[in-house]
Amino acid sequence: MGKIEGVKIQNYGALKSIIMGKTLSNQDAVALNNVTAIIGPSGNGKSTLADAFGFLADCLEMGVEEACDQKNRGGFEQIRSQGSIQPILFELYYRETSKARPITYELTIDIDRAGRPYVREERLRQRRPNQKRGRPLSFLYLQNGKGYAYEGKEGGEDENGISIDGEKIDVELSDNRKLGIVTLGAMKQYDRIEQFLAFLKSWYLCYFSPDAARLLQTAAPQPYLNRTGSNINNVAQYMYRENHKGFEKVLQEIQTKLPGIERIEPEKFANGQMMLKFWETGFKEAFYSQKMSDGTLKLFAYYLLLHEKNPRQLVFIEEPENGLYHHYLGQLADEMVENVGNSYSKQIFVTTHSPFFVNSLAPENVWVLTKGEDGFSTMKRASEYPFVQELSAEGVSLGDMWYSKYFG
Numbered sequence: 001m002g003k004i005e006g007v008k009i010q011n012y013g014a015l016k017s018i019i020m021g022k023t024l025s026n027q028d029a030v031a032l033n034n035v036t037a038i039i040g041p042s043g044n045g046k047s048t049l050a051d052a053f054g055f056l057a058d059c060l061e062m063g064v065e066e067a068c069d070q071k072n073r074g075g076f077e078q079i080r081s082q083g084s085i086q087p088i089l090f091e092l093y094y095r096e097t098s099k100a101r102p103i104t105y106e107l108t109i110d111i112d113r114a115g116r117p118y119v120r121e122e123r124l125r126q127r128r129p130n131q132k133r134g135r136p137l138s139f140l141y142l143q144n145g146k147g148y149a150y151e152g153k154e155g156g157e158d159e160n161g162i163s164i165d166g167e168k169i170d171v172e173l174s175d176n177r178k179l180g181i182v183t184l185g186a187m188k189q190y191d192r193i194e195q196f197l198a199f200l201k202s203w204y205l206c207y208f209s210p211d212a213a214r215l216l217q218t219a220a221p222q223p224y225l226n227r228t229g230s231n232i233n234n235v236a237q238y239m240y241r242e243n244h245k246g247f248e249k250v251l252q253e254i255q256t257k258l259p260g261i262e263r264i265e266p267e268k269f270a271n272g273q274m275m276l277k278f279w280e281t282g283f284k285e286a287f288y289s290q291k292m293s294d295g296t297l298k299l300f301a302y303y304l305l306l307h308e309k310n311p312r313q314l315v316f317i318e319e320p321e322n323g324l325y326h327h328y329l330g331q332l333a334d335e336m337v338e339n340v341g342n343s344y345s346k347q348i349f350v351t352t353h354s355p356f357f358v359n360s361l362a363p364e365n366v367w368v369l370t371k372g373e374d375g376f377s378t379m380k381r382a383s384e385y386p387f388v389q390e391l392s393a394e395g396v397s398l399g400d401m402w403y404s405k406y407f408g
Helices: 046-062 064-072 180-184 191-201 232-242 244-255 294-306 327-340 388-393 398-403
Strands: 003-012 015-021 035-039 088-095 103-111 117-126 137-143 146-151 167-172 203-206 261-268 274-280 314-318 347-351 366-371 377-381
Touching: 003 046, 015 046, 015 377, 035 046, 035 327, 046 064, 046 103, 046 191, 046 203, 046 314, 046 347, 064 117, 103 191, 117 180, 117 191, 137 180, 137 191, 146 180, 146 191, 180 191, 232 244, 232 261, 232 274, 232 294, 244 261, 244 294, 294 327, 327 347, 388 398
Parallel strands: 035 347, 035 366, 203 314, 314 347
Antiparallel strands: 003 015, 003 088, 088 103, 103 117, 117 137, 137 146, 146 167, 261 274, 366 377
């Protein structure tokens, strides 16, 4: 359980200083919704924002130095905002349930004298029960890999260095290029760190590729789609094994949403492999997934993602409209909004150029990225533009307003 109510990013490429939603430093703002779409012209920072989420996930998996070199990032100096000498900073404002006290995670990454990136500061904060005002207590604080952490579910240190409740443990990491939450989150005594780490590990950053989805995989059931969707048949194999009837019911529901598809069935081979068979309108014989169109495979993957039994808590999808007929996008957006609901079990971020996708969203769900005269990106909620709320209340679709240049 859990979702991000706000994000702050500083000095990450074109994102010199942006805030989305409610953060510790921006308490008067409205929290992010369960579906958040980011729009704007090409070159205004949408891909950079998606990569910032990917960078955090890579830092978690492999450490900050390797993360800086992944996916053609080119190292720390290429990632850091041009002309800046300040460190890269991330702030996540996270809440497990509607009644839970929010947790703030702050991560500062800099370079040492040898020019190698390292974790300069890392902090987790949370208010005490019934504390309405004042700065929350720090229950994890590391500077250059040294600091403290609090065991259990309560306690922390205030801004004056006074320990309040809980058991404070001095901490020194052996490698300051790895995140402290990864090391400490693996230990049961650090309950809150463990839960926050589990939330971050549940992120799914989608770079779905129809060509990758057509690759033949060995028989190895897997519970989740990977980033490219190359294991789509392995996921089908897993769902079939875990709950045969339940999986068939999922396929029956998905097939009603795929245009031109009359039926989808799994076929299991003697070697344990499984492939999906699609019956298209007008054809007597079924086609295996390797023969399906890019659009059909993409739509199927997105709907399969929405039907996960134990869903990833944060999903980030870049430009779902690529390869899809525009009339399908509104239905996909509707399905996403309905699927995530108002709970704290799933949150979806989407970057898009499609007004058809945006037409299905409310102004509070959409954020606009624009470039300032200094070349850096700024962000603004669609609901904050003049006349948008009024026109939306009168029934004008948001995507049509955007297309007609009422905002953005």
